[in-house]
Amino acid sequence: MVKIKTLIKDGMVVDPANNLRKTTNILINGNTVEKIHPKINPREADVVINAEDKLVVPGLIDLHVHLRDPGQTHKEDLATGTMAAAHGGFTSVACMPNTTPVLDTPERVKTLVQRLKKEAHVNVFPVAAVTKGLEGEVVTDFEGLKAAGAVAFSDDGKVVQRASIMHEALKRAEALSLPICQHAEDASLSCGTVINEGEVAEKLGVKGDPDISESVIIARDIVLAARTGGHVHVGHISTERGVTLVRRAKQMGIKVTAEVTPHHLLLTDEYVLKAGPNAKMRPPLRTQRDVEALRQALADGIIDCIATDHAPHAAEEKNVDLADAANGIVGLETALGLVLTHLVGEKVLSLEDAIAAMTYKPASILGLDKGMLAVGKDADITVIDLNKKWTVDPEAFFSKSRNTPFSGWQLTGKPVLTMVGGKVVWSDESINIEVVNSDKVS
Numbered sequence: 265m266v267k268i269k270t271l272i273k274d275g276m277v278v279d280p281a282n283n284l285r286k287t288t289n290i291l292i293n294g295n296t297v298e299k300i301h302p303k304i305n306p307r308e309a310d311v312v313i314n315a316e317d318k319l320v321v322p323g324l325i326d327l328h329v330h331l332r333d334p335g336q337t338h339k340e341d342l343a344t345g346t347m348a349a350a351h352g353g354f355t356s357v358a359c360m361p362n363t364t365p366v367l368d369t370p371e372r373v374k375t376l377v378q379r380l381k382k383e384a385h386v387n388v389f390p391v392a393a394v395t396k397g398l399e400g401e402v403v404t405d406f407e408g409l410k411a412a413g414a415v416a417f418s419d420d421g422k423v424v425q426r427a428s429i430m431h432e433a434l435k436r437a438e439a440l441s442l443p444i445c446q447h448a449e450d451a452s453l454s455c456g457t458v459i460n461e462g463e464v465a466e467k468l469g470v471k472g473d474p475d476i477s478e479s480v481i482i483a484r485d486i487v488l489a490a491r492t493g494g495h496v497h498v499g500h501i502s503t504e505r506g507v508t509l510v511r512r513a514k515q516m517g518i519k520v521t522a523e524v525t526p527h528h529l530l531l532t533d534e535y536v537l538k539a540g541p542n543a544k545m546r547p548p549l550r551t552q553r554d555v556e557a558l559r560q561a562l563a564d565g566i567i568d569c570i571a572t573d574h575a576p577h578a579a580e581e582k583n584v585d586l587a588d589a590a591n592g593i594v595g596l597e598t599a600l601g602l603v604l605t606h607l608v609g610e611k612v613l614s615l616e617d618a619i620a621a622m623t624y625k626p627a628s629i630l631g632l633d634k635g636m637l638a639v640g641k642d643a644d645i646t647v648i649d650l651n652k653k654w655t656v657d658p659e660a661f662f663s664k665s666r667n668t669p670f671s672g673w674q675l676t677g678k679p680v681l682t683m684v685g686g687k688v689v690w691s692d693e694s695i696n697i698e699v700v701n702s703d704k705v706s
């Protein structure tokens with residue numbers, strides 16, 4: 265196969281893993297980065313992408329995505345979910361196992377990996393179930409699942425409720441050097457709850473989820489991680505109390521990492537009054553105090569990374585009474601704009617730290633050799649227009665689902681080109697891609 269050479273010219277390259285921030289060129293040969301240098305002759309390339317005045321970063325990585333395939337393809341499928349990822353600037357995602365059937369056997373992981381090769385537009389790394397059927401009773405075949413391609417384990421959507429099962433799972437995951445991503449929610453406290461506990465829940469007459477439903481599971485898992493040496497990754501952390509525990513555990517050298525979603529960094533339960541079921545997810549939106557603690561922890565590096573928890577649902581599953589509506593919101597196509605506008609824009613994070621939280625940091629949690637721009641690495645690259653103003657329009661999503669609380673938000677900063685393994689999988693009209701060697705590029 266002929267290898268196409270692509271030049272990304274004159275972009276502001278920011279690569280936090282390598283402390284790089286300068287205007288330079290990147291030459292890609294086939295699917296890898298061949299050269300990064302301020303002077304590269306465009307004649308060396310077959311295709312030239314003009315990235316002048318644009319930001320060029322390692323392809324974004326989201327380690328918490330629900331692709332819904334197999335079995336729930338009315339919400340999303342492998343093709344639409346990964347196009348939504350590309351449209352949002354993501355070149356790699358980890359997909360959660362709460363599909364139908366559940367991703368809980370090596371055979372199912374193998375089948376998924378085979379299908380991804382044909383159907384996915386970005387890199388997808390499967391997360392396999394911790395327990396059979398997500399039922400919390402029998403730990404799955406971790407060795408076989410890893411051999412088939414799983415990069416982590418999670419019962420996400422559900423919780424590993426029993427300490428004995430989590431203990432066993434952490435021991436077995438530790439032996440394989442893989443993390444367990446926990447959806448921290450104690451069912452005995454959260455059962456029957458709809459949104460966060462507090463005034464809004466009272467006003468709406470629904471049962472509220474107390475913040476301790478999250479922190480008691482985080483606390484327990486930290487104890488188990490300390491005992492086993494296993495790596496607990498706290499999915500979508502949402503509370504100040506949870507953050508305090510993670511901070512302490514890290515100080516003690518316990519192997520714990522955490523992710524936070526853009527919505528938990530930006531919204532409180534007040535927003536449920538405005539957006540209704542589109543502001544309903546688990547864990548629920550909390551209080552301003554929690555938001556402040558999450559922002560601070562992310563800035564301090566106590567929370568390692570940003571993940572979307574992209575959770576598509578069909579209109580008929582959302583446009584019902586709040587109490588009956590499905591939990592979760594889509595996130596892939598709004599995450600970067602929200603982070604740039606509200607976290608970088610409001611100086612919660614530097615640009616470098618924001619990109620780090622969406623590139624090499626999630627990669628390192630999953631042990632992926634990705635998330636940085638260096639010679640010899642996969643050419644997974646995102647080009648961003650930091651000045652582009654746009655309005656969130658769910659009708660323009662590539663996702664099959666439209667369940668977002670951010671409809672109508674005006675944002676500044678948007679991906680304009682997404683390259684996966686040297687191939688442009690999505691770009692918008694504002695970016696000029698010139699084919700200079702038409703013999704080689706068909």
Ligand code: NCD
Nearest residue numbers: 330420421545546575591592
């Ligand atoms: C997720 C889903 O819809 O699969 N929903 C959600 O509210 N976050 C499950 C999950 O991430 O817990």
Ligand code: ZN
Nearest residue numbers: 420421447499
């Ligand atoms: Zn979850």
